[in-house]
Amino acid sequence: MQPCIFKNSNTIEGGIPLKSQESVLKMSNISKEYYGTRVLNNINLEIRAGEIHALLGENGAGKSTLMNILFGMSVIHSTGGFDGEIELDGEKVDINSPLQAMDLGIGMVHQEFMLIPGYTITENIKLNRELIKKDFINNLMPTSLKQIDLDEMNKEARKALDTLDIGIEEWIKVAGLPVGYMQFIEIAREIDKQNIKVLVFDEPTAVLTESEADNLLKAMKKIARSGIAIIFITHRLDEVMEVADNITILRDGQFITRKSKDDTNVFEMAELMVGRQIESLAKHEAKDIENQPVAVSLRKFNVAMPGEEVRDLNLDIYKGEIFGIGGLAGQGKIGIANGIMGLYPSRGNVLIDGQPLALNNPKESIKRNLAFVSEDRRGVGLLLDTSIEMNIAITAMQNKNKFLRDYKLFSQKSHRQIRTHALDMIKQLDIRCTGPEQIVRRLSGGNQQKVCIARALTLDPMILLVSEPTRGIDIGAKKLVLDTLIKLNKELGITIIITSSELAELRSICHRIAIVSEGKIEGILMPDASDTDYGLMMSGEYNKLKSKEVI
Numbered sequence: 311m312q313p314c315i316f317k318n319s320n321t322i323e324g325g326i327p328l329k330s331q332e333s334v335l336k337m338s339n340i341s342k343e344y345y346g347t348r349v350l351n352n353i354n355l356e357i358r359a360g361e362i363h364a365l366l367g368e369n370g371a372g373k374s375t376l377m378n379i380l381f382g383m384s385v386i387h388s389t390g391g392f393d394g395e396i397e398l399d400g401e402k403v404d405i406n407s408p409l410q411a412m413d414l415g416i417g418m419v420h421q422e423f424m425l426i427p428g429y430t431i432t433e434n435i436k437l438n439r440e441l442i443k444k445d446f447i448n449n450l451m452p453t454s455l456k457q458i459d460l461d462e463m464n465k466e467a468r469k470a471l472d473t474l475d476i477g478i479e480e481w482i483k484v485a486g487l488p489v490g491y492m493q494f495i496e497i498a499r500e501i502d503k504q505n506i507k508v509l510v511f512d513e514p515t516a517v518l519t520e521s522e523a524d525n526l527l528k529a530m531k532k533i534a535r536s537g538i539a540i541i542f543i544t545h546r547l548d549e550v551m552e553v554a555d556n557i558t559i560l561r562d563g564q565f566i567t568r569k570s571k572d573d574t575n576v577f578e579m580a581e582l583m584v585g586r587q588i589e590s591l592a593k594h595e596a597k598d599i600e601n602q603p604v605a606v607s608l609r610k611f612n613v614a615m616p617g618e619e620v621r622d623l624n625l626d627i628y629k630g631e632i633f634g635i636g637g638l639a640g641q642g643k644i645g646i647a648n649g650i651m652g653l654y655p656s657r658g659n660v661l662i663d664g665q666p667l668a669l670n671n672p673k674e675s676i677k678r679n680l681a682f683v684s685e686d687r688r689g690v691g692l693l694l695d696t697s698i699e700m701n702i703a704i705t706a707m708q709n710k711n712k713f714l715r716d717y718k719l720f721s722q723k724s725h726r727q728i729r730t731h732a733l734d735m736i737k738q739l740d741i742r743c744t745g746p747e748q749i750v751r752r753l754s755g756g757n758q759q760k761v762c763i764a765r766a767l768t769l770d771p772m773i774l775l776v777s778e779p780t781r782g783i784d785i786g787a788k789k790l791v792l793d794t795l796i797k798l799n800k801e802l803g804i805t806i807i808i809t810s811s812e813l814a815e816l817r818s819i820c821h822r823i824a825i826v827s828e829g830k831i832e833g834i835l836m837p838d839a840s841d842t843d844y845g846l847m848m849s850g851e852y853n854k855l856k857s858k859e860v861i
């Protein structure tokens with residue numbers, strides 16, 4: 311079996327794309343209801359071979375639902391199916407399961423990784439498509455005793471990785487690899503499939519740093535040049551401008567428009583998505599931070615978070631500051647907040663308002679008025695099968711005795727207070743839902759993130775740590791989240807520590823930004839420092855060059 315990437319037929323000499331006029335995929339008049347609520351209404355989507363087609367829409371617009379239909383996901387069929395037609399290469403198809411979708415040549419690069427950590431990269435790429443040795447004896451064996459051709463599998467995996475310019479060895483295990491690599495392994499798995507015609511990238515850059523995202527966009531262009539049609543779901547409109555040929559925009563389950571990239575711009579796309587004009591992000595006001603008392607002091611702080619280790623780190627964060635933590639994936643930026651909150655083993659000294667914090671004890675961190683919005687909202691952030699209102703209230707109930715009626719001998723939860731508070735949060739953060747009783751699993755990704763933020767705010771924190779707060783959030787909601795952080799800082803004086811892979815986001819709202827490299831602070835910059843300084847710090851070169859007096 312040969313890897314398909316440049317075997318797909320729609321290329322012409324030199325690998326220049328032959329963007330066929332025929333559509334490879336056509337979804338017509340697609341409608342879908344969930345429990346009586348219409349979430350897609352007569353949607354059309356048409357894509358040609360070799361085209362990169364961006365599918366845009368706010369959180370909850372219906373993008374994932376449309377893709378779930380394309381993949382024949384059970385969530386669609388177990389909830390009454392859908393209306394409309396799907397055609398592949400001009401032929402009507404019924405797609406009743408993901409397996410059938412794969413057989414038809416539809417692939418998906420997932421937002422949440424679907425890799426098996428204990429397997430090697432090759433084993434993950436070839437999972438369920440293992441190659442069997444072709445010698446005479448092996449041919450005679452029953453299937454269960456046939457020998458796998460590991461050499462050939464490694465070769466093909468290598469070829470797929472090379473196509474993506476990934477230097478990593480194919481025989482190493484996936485466990486512990488940085489997030490950026492995981493994404494590429496997912497892609498390698500898809501492009502290694504022989505018959506792939508349509509490849510869906512669902513917010514592929516949401517978990518990547520800027521340089522990793524650049525590489526990914528390049529890889530996408532290369533894959534499209536081989537003739538594969540790409541559906542690209544993203545909330546980052548600059549990426550759309552960089553790689554997309556055409557764009558389909560959904561809003562509240564309605565088809566809004568289809569446009570050629572050349573006939574639109576970022577502002578128009580944003581407006582079409584949200585149905586109103588988007589103002590630019592609010593900016594914090596400059597503050598004389600360093601005269602304030604220290605709110606958080608870290609000395610020789612170490613956190614054993616796999617892939618994000620923090621090593622002997624020293625840092626002071628001032629009261630009332632919005633403090634940014636940036637850096638490349640795998641350098642330790644994510645470990646800092648997780649360590650302070652006691653979620654990963656840590657050692658060293660942490661002072662909160664001058665008083666030592668007991669480490670490795672999440673309850674203690676919450677008692678000391680810290681709250682955390684984790685980057686891993688599905689893993690540690692949310693109770694997916696519980697209502698929005700309970701998700702918002704539960705941590706404050708357990709740790710701060712909020713929403714409890716005290717009857718001397720026992721206490722009982724106050725449904726009324728929980729409901730009133732949830733309704734207020736839903737309004738303040740514009741959580742799109744059917745009501746406070748809706749279970750969180752049924753919310754779109756962005757709205758789940760807003761529930762995490764609401765839960766943290768419910769703890770009335772004095773120090774709020776937020777990790778990747780706008781990952782997977784649409785442009786309208788992003789502004790809302792960042793504006794909310796600024797407001798909490800300005801009006802309630804909350805010290806905010808925000809960790810983000812998006813430097814632009816940090817520079818837009820932070821008073822100071824620390825860049826983490828190899829588990830330590832490489833340096834602290836003001837938001838208006840030069841791009842060169844940021845770039846050098848991110849690559850860990852800043853201090854080396856400074857010591858040589860090059861800068």
Ligand SMILES: Nc1ncnc2c1ncn2[C@@H]1O[C@H](COP(=O)(O)OP(=O)(O)OP(=O)(O)O)[C@@H](O)[C@H]1O
Pocket residue numbers: 344345349367368369370371372373374375376385743751752753754755756757782784
């Ligand atoms: N399993 C489900 N049961 C009920 N409603 C659902 C389910 N999955 C999604 N929905 C609803 O369908 C609508 C569309 O959600 P969908 O996840 O398709 O949006 P999206 O555009 O992908 O959003 P995001 O950008 O946040 O991922 C939302 O109102 C959501 O609450």
